[in-house]
Amino acid sequence: MNDLLDLIVFSPDPGQRARRSEALAGMGFSPRRCEDSTGLFRLFQARRTPLLVMEAELQDLCMAVAGLRAMDTTAGIVAISAFDSAENRILGLHCGADACFPPDVATAEVAAALQALVRRVPPSSGRRLSSEPEPRPAPAPAAPETAGKWQLQDAAWTLVSPAGARLPLTQAERDFLLRLTRAADRRLPRGDAAAGEAQAGRESARRTDVVVSRLRRKAQELNVDLPIRTVWGWGYAFTGEI
Numbered sequence: 001m002n003d004l005l006d007l008i009v010f011s012p013d014p015g016q017r018a019r020r021s022e023a024l025a026g027m028g029f030s031p032r033r034c035e036d037s038t039g040l041f042r043l044f045q046a047r048r049t050p051l052l053v054m055e056a057e058l059q060d061l062c063m064a065v066a067g068l069r070a071m072d073t074t075a076g077i078v079a080i081s082a083f084d085s086a087e088n089r090i091l092g093l094h095c096g097a098d099a100c101f102p103p104d105v106a107t108a109e110v111a112a113a114l115q116a117l118v119r120r121v122p123p124s125s126g127r128r129l130s131s132e133p134e135p136r137p138a139p140a141p142a143a144p145e146t147a148g149k150w151q152l153q154d155a156a157w158t159l160v161s162p163a164g165a166r167l168p169l170t171q172a173e174r175d176f177l178l179r180l181t182r183a184a185d186r187r188l189p190r191g192d193a194a195a196g197e198a199q200a201g202r203e204s205a206r207r208t209d210v211v212v213s214r215l216r217r218k219a220q221e222l223n224v225d226l227p228i229r230t231v232w233g234w235g236y237a238f239t240g241e242i
Helices: 014-026 037-046 058-071 086-095 107-119 171-182 198-221
Strands: 006-010 030-034 051-055 076-080 099-101 151-153 158-160 166-168 187-189 228-231 235-238
Touching (some): 006 014, 006 037, 014 030, 014 051, 014 107, 030 037, 051 058, 051 107, 058 076, 058 086, 058 198, 076 107, 086 099, 086 198, 099 107, 151 171, 166 198, 171 187, 171 198, 171 235, 198 228, 198 235
Antiparallel strands (some): 151 158, 158 166, 187 235, 228 235
16 A cells, blocks of 8 residues: 555545545545544544545534644645635635635545645655654753643733743734633633624634634644643633643
C-alpha cells in the first residue's frame, strides 16, 4: 500500500460514506471509514494518515476539522458540506480544512484535490503508522506545565502558560477567554444568542469555533498544550488552573 494514498473517509451518512469510499478506492486510494467524531479521533490516533475526506453538517464538520487539525498540522483535509457562500468557505478554511467543496462535488474532483495535497509531501518523508504517538521535539528546560497556573496578563491581552509561554490575544480571543474562564465550571456553550434566534445562534457558534481554532494554532506554534477542550455537541471547557 502507498502510505501517501492512505486516507480516512468521515461521514455520519452510511450511504454517502460507502459511495465516497468505494469511488476513491477505485481511483487508487486506500480509504478507512468512520462515522462519528469520537471514532475519527481514535482511528486517526491509532494510525496517522496523510489525507482525510470529511463530510458532515457544517457546524459539526467545522468542530471535527478544528479538533483534527489541533492533533496534526500536516494532514491534508478535504471538507465537504454546505459551502454555498464565501463566509462558509472561509470558516472551513479557518478551522483547518485545505479544500472546501459542496455536497454534490464529484469524487473525481475530490481525488484531484487529494492528489494535489499528496504532491506537497516530499517523496522521502514517511508517516508513522504504528499506534505510538509521533515524537515531539524535546522542550526547552522549563517548569512543568502542571506545576503552576495559567494567567491572563496585560489586562487579559496575553495568555501565559504555567511554563511561561506567552500567547498574545486578539479582541475576540480575549473576550472568549474571559467569558470561558469566568463561567461556572469554566464551561461555555458555543452560541450565546437568546432562545428562538436560530440564525443568530448559528452565527455566534461559528465565530466561537473560529476563535478556538486560532487559539489552538497559536499554542501549537509555541509547542503548548492549550487546556481548551471541546464538549461535543455543546461547547467548550477550560481544563487548566487559572
